[in-house]
Amino acid sequence: MSSILTNNSAMVALQTLKSINSNLSMTQNEISTGKSVASAKDNSAVWAISKVMESDVNGFQAISESLSLGESTVAVARQAAETVSDLLTEIKGKVVASQEENVDREKIQTDINALRDQITSVVGAAQFNGLNLVEGTDAVEVLSSLDRSSNGDVRASSINVDRQDLSTSAGTYGTGTDLSANATLSASSATNAGNTVTIQLAADTDFSGDSFELNIGGATLNFGASDLSGNQDAAAATITSAINALGISGVTASVSTDTITLTSTRSFEDVDVSALKNGATTGITQSATSIGARAETLTFSATAAVNEGDGYQVTAGGTAYTYVAGKGETFEDVARGLKAAIDGGGIDGVTTQVGQDSNGAWQLSIDNSGSSAVSLARAGAAGGEASGGLFGLSSIDVTTDAGAEAALANIETLIDTSIDAAAAFGSAEGRIETQSDFIGKLTDALKSGIGSLVDADMEEASARLQALQVQQQLGTQALSIANQSPQNILSLFR
Numbered sequence: 372m373s374s375i376l377t378n379n380s381a382m383v384a385l386q387t388l389k390s391i392n393s394n395l396s397m398t399q400n401e402i403s404t405g406k407s408v409a410s411a412k413d414n415s416a417v418w419a420i421s422k423v424m425e426s427d428v429n430g431f432q433a434i435s436e437s438l439s440l441g442e443s444t445v446a447v448a449r450q451a452a453e454t455v456s457d458l459l460t461e462i463k464g465k466v467v468a469s470q471e472e473n474v475d476r477e478k479i480q481t482d483i484n485a486l487r488d489q490i491t492s493v494v495g496a497a498q499f500n501g502l503n504l505v506e507g508t509d510a511v512e513v514l515s516s517l518d519r520s521s522n523g524d525v526r527a528s529s530i531n532v533d534r535q536d537l538s539t540s541a542g543t544y545g546t547g548t549d550l551s552a553n554a555t556l557s558a559s560s561a562t563n564a565g566n567t568v569t570i571q572l573a574a575d576t577d578f579s580g581d582s583f584e585l586n587i588g589g590a591t592l593n594f595g596a597s598d599l600s601g602n603q604d605a606a607a608a609t610i611t612s613a614i615n616a617l618g619i620s621g622v623t624a625s626v627s628t629d630t631i632t633l634t635s636t637r638s639f640e641d642v643d644v645s646a647l648k649n650g651a652t653t654g655i656t657q658s659a660t661s662i663g664a665r666a667e668t669l670t671f672s673a674t675a676a677v678n679e680g681d682g683y684q685v686t687a688g689g690t691a692y693t694y695v696a697g698k699g700e701t702f703e704d705v706a707r708g709l710k711a712a713i714d715g716g717g718i719d720g721v722t723t724q725v726g727q728d729s730n731g732a733w734q735l736s737i738d739n740s741g742s743s744a745v746s747l748a749r750a751g752a753a754g755g756e757a758s759g760g761l762f763g764l765s766s767i768d769v770t771t772d773a774g775a776e777a778a779l780a781n782i783e784t785l786i787d788t789s790i791d792a793a794a795a796f797g798s799a800e801g802r803i804e805t806q807s808d809f810i811g812k813l814t815d816a817l818k819s820g821i822g823s824l825v826d827a828d829m830e831e832a833s834a835r836l837q838a839l840q841v842q843q844q845l846g847t848q849a850l851s852i853a854n855q856s857p858q859n860i861l862s863l864f865r
Contacts, residue, residue: 378853378854378856378857380852380853380856381850381853381854381856383853384846384849384850384852384853385850387846387849388843388846388847388849388850391839391842391843391846392843394835394839395836395839395840395843398832398835398836398839399836401827401832402827402829402832402833402836404827406825406826406827407825407826407827407828408421408824408825409825417824417825418825420824421821421824421825424817424820424821424824425821427517427519427817428814428817428818428821430517431517431810431813431814431817432814434514434515434516434517434810435807435810435811435814437513437514437515438513438514438515438803438806438807438810439807440499440500440513441511441513441514441530441532441803442800442803442804442807443499444499444500444502444504444511445504445513445532445796445799445800445803446499446800447497447498447499447504448497448503448504448505448535448796449793449796449797449800450497451493451494451496451497451505451537452505452535452537452789452792452793452796453793454493455490455493455494455505455537455761455789455792455793456786456789456790456793458486458489458490458493459490459764459782459785459786459789460786461486462483462486462487462767462782463782463783463786465479465482465483465486465769466483466767466769466775466778466779466782467779469769469775469778470775470776470779472772476769476770476771476775477770479769480768480769480770483767483769487539487764487765487767490537490539490761490764491539494506494537494538494761504532504534504535504796505534505535505536505537505538505792506534506536506537506538507534507536508534508536508679508697508698508757509534510531510532510533510534510698511531511532511533511534512529512530512531512532513529513530513532513803514527514528514529515528515529515530515803515806515810516528516806516810530799530802530803530806532796532799532803533698533699533795533799534698535760535791535792535795535796536697536757536759536760537759537760537761537788537789537792538759538760538761539759539761539762539763539764539765540758540759540762541693541758541759541762542682542693542694542695542755542756542757542758542759542762543682543695543755543756544682544684544693544695544752544755545680545681545682545695545752545753545754545755545756546752546754547680547752547753547754547755548752548753548754549751549752550681550682550683550751550752550753551749551750551751552672552751553671553672553675553683553702553751554669554670554671554672554683554749554751555669555670556667556668556669556747556748556749557667557668557669557670558667558747559746559747559748560667560744560745560746560747561666561667561687561721561737561738561739561744561745561747562739562744562745563636563665563720563739563740563741563742563744564665565621565623565634565635565636565637565662565665566634566635566662566663566664566665567632567633567634567635567658567662568632568633568644568657568658568659568661568662569630569631569632569633569656569657569658570585570630570631570633570644570646570655570656570657570658571629571630571631571655571656571657572603572606572607572629572630572631572648572654572655573603573629573654573655573656574602574603574629575602575603575606575654576602577600577601577602578599578600578601578602578603578605578606579596579597579599579600579601580596581594581596581599581606581648581649582594582595582596582598582648582649582650583598583599583606583610583646583647583648584646584647584650585610585614585644585645585646585647586643586644586645586646587614587617587619587622587633587642587643587644588619588622588635588642588643588644589643590617590619592610592613592614592617594609594610594613603629604628604629607626607628607629607630607631608626610624610626610631611624611625611626611631614631614633620637621635621636621637621642622634622635622636622637622642622662633662634662635662635663635664635665636665636740637662637664637665638664638665638666638722638724638736638738638740639664639666639724639726639736639738640664641661641662641663641664642661642662643660643661644657644659644660644661644662645657645660664736664738665738666724666736666737666738666739667736667737667738667747668728668734668735668736668737669685669706669709669734669735669736669737669749670728670732670733670734671702671705671706671732671733671734671735672702672732673730673731673732675702677696677700677701677702677704677705678696678753679696679697679698679699679700679757680695680696680753680754680755680756680757681695681696681705681751681752681753681755682694682695682696682751682752682753682755683695683696683705683709683749683750683751684749684750684751685709685712685713685735685737685747685748685749686746686747686748686749686750687713687716687718687721687737687745687746687747688718688721688745688746689746690716690718691750692709692712692713692716693709693712693758694708694709694711694712694758694762695755695756695757695758696708696757696758697757697758697760698757701733702732702733703725703733705733706725706733706734706735707725707781707784708758708762708763709723709735710723710724710725710735710780710781711762711763711766711781711784712762712763712766713737714763714766714774714777714778714781715763715765715766715767715768716766717768717771717773717774718741718745719741720739720740720741720742720745720773721737721738721739721740721741721745721773722737722738722740722773722776722777723735723736723737723738723777724736724738724780725780760788760789760792761785761788761789763781763784763785764785767781767782
């Protein structure tokens with residue numbers, strides 16, 4: 372049946388042409404934008420995923436810039452710490468040279484002062500964009516990543532870079548909790564008197580048939596069966612003279628009737644003592660097996676913790692010498708800091724040494740070889756401002772024998788501090804560099820993933836465009852043919 376009111380063929384051709392035109396428009400959009408999903412209406416789920424990933428890419432690009440800034444800042448600090456290590460090594464050479472007595476120590480001190488000023492200059496200039504990592508103790512966080520969990524929550528991650536203080540500041544003693552219980556002082560004053568051990572010989576009217584062996588600090592004295600004569604008093608006098616004739620460094624002997632008194636003025640060394648009569652201890656009364664070092668000791672707790680800002684003081688001869696602990700320091704650092712402070716005070720006859728006792732507790736030994744006693748006291752308080760990592764550098768003075776000797780030990784501590792700082796910065800710089808490389812690769816992977824979701828396949832789109840253009844032409848012709856069908860009805864009325 373034909374109808375001039377309803378042209379079904381034209382409607383079908385028109386719908387087909389509309390579909391072709393719609394597909395052609397979509398293909399042209401893909402080609403012009405390069406995307407198969409350019410908006411939410413194209414594919415809402417894929418578009419939403421791609422937008423979240425694009426936001427992450429933007430975030431990682433900002434993180435990459437942060438890492439580059441952080442890496443540069445740490446690189447400057449590392450270079451500064453390495454330079455300081457080199458300068459301290461030069462100072463050590465000067466200090467070693469000053470150990471000789473026939474050198475011009477004043478000129479050596481001038482060179483040391485110049486190197487010290489250069490270190491101060493390096494530390495002050497070691498900043499990048501206003502941030503100096505070799506001054507102060509506060510840690511710095513470098514933004515390193517954005518972590519997205521499965522539920523969509525986003526959390527920022529950072530790389531923590533600890534400052535390594537290489538300043539020479541003295542710090543500020545606090546007024547907080549009393550910490551004096553963490554340090555025990557062996558005496559209230561240091562004198563030049565030596566410590567003693569006594570050896571008493573038992574009563575014997577005839578020592579001529581006895582052998583005697585005495586060991587003092589590794590030096591051995593032997594008496595054969597015919598070397599001694601008389602009673603215990605005579606034997607003690609003979610043994611005492613022989614001991615003094617040995618010339619043992621820092622050790623002297625005196626006698627009182629049947630008792631030999633050994634006195635040691637060695638500063639930081641115990642002297643082992645043993646005595647045998649006829650190969651046994653029978654007939655000998657020995658007060659101790661060793662003579663203790665003359666120095667007094669400040670012994671720190673083996674169990675207590677050291678917190679940043681904890682300050683400890685040693686008052687020697689009425690002058691207080693202070694060290695305030697920095698972040699992550701231990702009682703070893705406190706002991707070495709107090710040593711540097713006391714050595715810098717230049718107290719006549721006073722020398723110091725740092726070591727550990729038999730229980731592993733750190734000790735500061737203070738010896739006095741001067742003509743008069745030096746009073747000692749100790750104190751401790753929390754809440755202070757930390758001393759600089761190179762505390763004690765400014766007080767190095769090699770113009771005297773005592774100063775040159777003290778400087779040799781203190782410069783080693785300062786070199787260790789600068790080396791540790793450079794190593795810490797090197798480790799942090801390596802970690803930041805690794806993270807930066809990872810972020811770059813991760814960003815590229817995310818961009819590739821986004822592209823696979825929304826980018827158009829241009830080869831496929833080109834082929835589809837040509838096919839749709841042909842279909843459009845055919846559809847247009849089909850519609851034209853369908854629109855001509857009602858005209859055929861006119862022939863029926865001729």
